[in-house]
Amino acid sequence: MKLPIIALLTGLLMSVNAYAMTLQQAKTQGLVGEQTNGYLGLVVNNSEAKTLMLQVNNKRKQHYQKIAKKNKLSTADVANRAAKKAIAAADKNHYIQTAAGKWQQK
Amino acid sequence: MCASTLMISACSPTVKIAPPDKPIEINLNVKIEHEIIIKIDKELDILLEDDELF
Numbered sequence: 637m638k639l640p641i642i643a644l645l646t647g648l649l650m651s652v653n654a655y656a657m658t659l660q661q662a663k664t665q666g667l668v669g670e671q672t673n674g675y676l677g678l679v680v681n682n683s684e685a686k687t688l689m690l691q692v693n694n695k696r697k698q699h700y701q702k703i704a705k706k707n708k709l710s711t712a713d714v715a716n717r718a719a720k721k722a723i724a725a726a727d728k729n730h731y732i733q734t735a736a737g738k739w740q741q742k
Numbered sequence: 743m744c745a746s747t748l749m750i751s752a753c754s755p756t757v758k759i760a761p762p763d764k765p766i767e768i769n770l771n772v773k774i775e776h777e778i779i780i781k782i783d784k785e786l787d788i789l790l791e792d793d794e795l796f
Contacts, residue, residue, distance in 0.1 A: 660793055696795055703785050707778050717779070718786050722796055 657684050659692055669731025669739055670722045674700065674715030679731045679739050 659676075662668045667685035671677040675693045678686055696718070697711070704714045723732045731739050790796045 658793070659795075692795060696789075699789050699795070703782055707782055709778065709782070714782055714786075717782055718789070721783070721786055721790055725790055725796070 657688055659688060662688055663727070663730050666729075666731055666741075669733060670719065670726055671733045672716075672719050672723070672735065672737075673712075674717075674719040674722070677733060677739075 662685050667680045667682050668676045668689050669679045676689045678689055700711045700714045704711045726732050726742050729741050732742050734740050
């Protein structure tokens with residue numbers, strides 16, 4: 637009796653996992669891109685991508701704040717430095733933001 | 743003879759110290775900034791490896 641329930645739950649969890657968009661998928665699909673401020677931006681208006689973007693940006697901000705505090709810098713300074721690195725490290729065809737604020741495929 | 747005298751005088755270890763009329767300013771900010779950049783670069787490189795962040 638227990639087994640089918642576990643199987644059902646596992647199946648449900650797996651389907652949720654399969655459904656949830658990963659950051660790498662969102663980048664490859666061109667839904668999100670790297671902005672010049674160190675945070676992700678929405679390239680295509682997609683609610684799932686937007687949720688993901690907000691989650692990722694929130695996590696990034698926490699890390700930036702931690703590094704900033706440790707080195708007595710502003711969070712924006714750390715974020716700007718991260719932006720340069722993230723843009724430089726972006727894969728080919730992933731979207732990056734230009735200095736003028738336009739989206740461009742790398 | 744003249745040339746050798748010149749050479750000798752050129753090599754003589756005379757050090758003249760003229761005190762500067764202005765206080766000497768040494769700016770160490772450059773080095774400190776550079777060190778901070780290296781430090782945060784290292785920490786950011788670790789972050790960039792995280793697939794869920796970048």
